[in-house]
Amino acid sequence: MSIKYLQILSTILLIAFGYPIQAQNSYYFSGYKSTFDTSIPTPEQFLGYPVGSHYTRYDQIVAYLKELDRVSDKVSLITIGKTYEERPQVIAFFTSAANQKNLEQIRKEHLQLADPKSSAPNYGKLPVIVHLGYTVHGNESSSSEAAMLTAYYLTASTDAETSRWLNEAVVSLDPAENPDGRDRATQWFNQHKSFPPVADPLDREHNELWPGGRFNHYLNDLNRDWLPLAHVESRNRMKFHHDWLPNVMIDFHEMGTNSTYYFEPSKPYSTENDLIPRATYEVLNVKLAKYFAKALDNLGTFYWTKEQFDNLSPIYGSTYPDFTGGVGVTFEVGSSRGLAQEGTNGVVTFPFTIRNHVSTGLAAVKGAVEEKEVYLKHQRDFFASALTDAQKFPTKGYVFGSATDENLTNRFLETLLQHQIQVYELPQRVTLDAKNFSPGKAYVVPTSQPHYRLVHSIFEEVTAFHDSVFYDVTGWSLVHGYGLPYAKLKDANLIKGTPITTVKPLAGNVINGQSNYAYVLNWADYHASKALGALQQAGVQTKVALKPFRVDGTSRTGSGPQSLGPSREEINRDFGYGSIVIPVANQTLSADSLYKLVSSVSRQAGVTFTGVSTGFSASGIDLGSNNIRSLKKPEAAILVGQGINPSEVGEVWFLLSEHLKLPLTKIEISNAGRANWNRYNTVVLVGGQYASLDKGVVGKLKSWIEDGGTLITTKNASEWAVKQGLVKENLIIPANMAKADTGKAAVTNRPTDRVDFVNISSKEGPRAVAGSIYTADLDITNPIGFGFTDRKIFVFRNGTTFLKPSSSPYGTVVKYAANPHVSGFVSKENLKKIGNSAAVVVSPEGAGRVVLFADDPNFRSYWHGTSKLFLNALLFGQHLSVPASQLTNEEN
Secondary structure, three states: HHHHHHHHHHHHHHHHHHOOOHHHHHHHHOOOOOOOOOOOOHHHHOOOOOOOOOOOHHHHHHHHHHHHHHOEEEEEEEEEEOOOOOOEEEEEEEEOOOHOOOOOHHHHHHHHHHOOOOOOOOOOOOOOOEEEOOOOOOOOOOHHHHHHHHHHHHHHEHHHHHHHHHEEEEEEEOOOHHHHHHHHHHHHHHHOOOOOOOOOOOOHOOOOOOOOOOOOOOOOOHHHHHOOOOOOHHHHHHHHHHHHHOOOEEEEEEEEOOOOEEOOOOOOOOEEEOOOOOOOOOHHHHHHHHHHHHHHHHHHOOEEEOOOOOOOOOOOOOOHHHHHHHHHEEEEOOOOOEEEEEEEOOEEEHHHHHHHHHHHHHHHHHHHHOHHHHHHHHHHHHHHHHHHHHHHHHOOEEEEEEOOOHHHHHHHHHHHHHHHOOEOOOOOOOEEEOEEEEEOEEEEEEOOOOOOHHHHHHHOOOOOOOOOOOOOOOOOOHHHHHHOOOEEEEEEOOOOOOEEEOOOOOEEEEEEEOOOOOOEEOOOOHHHHHHHHHHHHHEEEOEEEEOOEEOOOOEEEOOOHOOOEEEEEEHHOEEEOEEEEEEEOOOOOOOHHHHHHHHHHHHHOOOOOEEHHHHHHEEEEOOOOEEEEEEEEOEEEEEEOEEEOOOHHHHHHHHHHHOOOOOOOEEEEHHHOOOHHHHHEEEOOOOEEEOOHHOOOOOHHHHHOOOOOEEEEEEEHHHHHHHHHOOOOOEOOOOOOOOOOOOOOOOOOOOOOOHHHHHHHHHHHHHOOOEEEEEEEOOOHHHHOOOOOOOOOEEEEEOOOHHHHHOOOEEEEEEEEEEEEEEEEHHHHHHHOOOOOEEEEEEEEEEEEEEEOOOOOHHHOOOHHHHHHHHHHHHHHHHHHOOOOOOOOOOO
């Protein structure tokens, strides 16, 4: 480290650690000249250490906000929910004492801006709503420290400018949008910090071990969950968001140490959404940017704009507000990832990063107040223009819903309602696009509604883009992710029934009541797997039907006085591929106890069992057929650790824990050599690097598969399995590579085209698959396809693993269509590789099998259409026996 670096480091750390409170205020609030009410405790006085000298635990941050609420009538604190690890999610409100007394009335008046039918308010009297959201990525920790200082400033400042802010604005503050991840990171940084700080980038303090603090408990990136709402933190936050609909919403982040500071505006057009009024980007963003620039200019902090970071999709916390009439802004500061770290711009310190976020956060409040009428009027105009845009759009509505998968339909319906989207009952049976939709099991979403832009984002495909280089996904339509039947309505005279305001949970029941023979469960409902998991956890012997059958349709629903007389349960007469059979005989439970358990599981999962009194089917196989086979409870393990994608691990963990309630053993990759593989019947390898597994481990894994194990691999773990010889399948290798079955690069003499240095991004960007959506054909008779009634399936891709169709005619379970592109960006080169390639391959190996997924079937925990394929592989893998290829090596 140079002498200059040491001087910078010692000066800044002295400010943080050695100066009195007045000096700290002068440092952190530089550019905001204010005096402070001494009755309001500073964060340092409350915590017992200077901000920036230590990473503050989340409970201490919440405690400080509670203290501000206690001592000041300008602060109020609410709890909006809890995380998976039982940490409270809180929001603090900062506004004048008079506004605090009238907060609910202000909220209601503000929401009228979203109602085009209401009259225009007096913009001068209506406060602007500003929301500051910190630390959605848990290890981007400077922002939560900045949150405490910002909260102190808004509470304790006595100058006239701050009083004006609080009179004319309601500022809401979320101190940590990801409390579980924040505390994971806090523990790491505090555990490894040194005295004095070690700025060497290779020091352990600056290099978190897997999985790091970025993610929530289930290792999900909450900054990509604003539209899917897969996780509890997001659902809690969404309710708050629609309760207030902020005009200005700031999303605080950190980026690499060698970067400076980023704020919007974003890159014009190329990373912006065409649904959003240009005024959002060209007026609202630009107006605020001037305040941010001035604040950072005053600090001497370098910054940049308009180069990176997408504003395309409402999946982000900084973009979703653009779809609800506000303006969202991303702040990214070059991170110290510890107390101090060397970078190309000098030593970056924790206090320095905190100060930058404090300054821009206050600048956001200042800008929102000074431009208040612009932002309030924009929100009203936004919702009015939504109706105008909807009238111009050729699709007038959407019908969605599955008669055979009511639980997944309900889950999608609930997500729509969480986004405050208007949904109506389907009043009559309709057939659209050769799909049948029934009242009570299908719903109507008109495009003509204030949240038209969200409706469009959830249902429509996007294939036209201004650029070919993207930060994240380019296809995000939820309806494709759920895999539910849906159709677009072009008729302006849309038929719609009663408005839906709440989702009625499915009661679940046992048709025909108690049986002394068997119970059967149709596998078409997404929650059938939840029911099977509960039965297996209780030790119940279960079987799966490899072929369809039909039982007598005359039945009684339930048992007891409420079920007098016969009824026809048509939908439960036919039991398709994968239906579950629970024999009454040979169980450890008595017939009475088994019935009580099945009844309880039916209610908990919201599914319907049918009690049968005979094994003789009306048609199809009988219940004693060899095509009805016993199931073993999955004993599953997944490799985790350095080099393995944390989010993809988290998706599997979340699916098994929250949906199946099934234990999943997470084995550190460094312990793979010690693992007793015979303890498990299923092992999962998600995307990542597995080069650290030596030949001995690979050999043990291969023997375990051949002895009857099921290995499930996704994305480049599937490539690894092919290259290690765990399967006799092949990859599709780009044209400039060697033969597909080697995976080794070939030496070619083809001259290389010259490309100017400035064009590197535009040339290399399209080589990636930018998170897009495709159609594929599914073998619904294969155990992996059980429960599906339509062979067409939507697959999400964000990787470049290309599988050749299996050499066995039975091994390719899912194959991409010849022209599969549905939504999102894909280059012509990649589209050629995807078309007619395999999405899922089953390869028999001895008594076992390997299930290769080219993609991530559990993408971000909301791509339910393909997560069902993964569940089937897990639950029915033991019956995935397909004949090996009969082709010769030459034909292969």
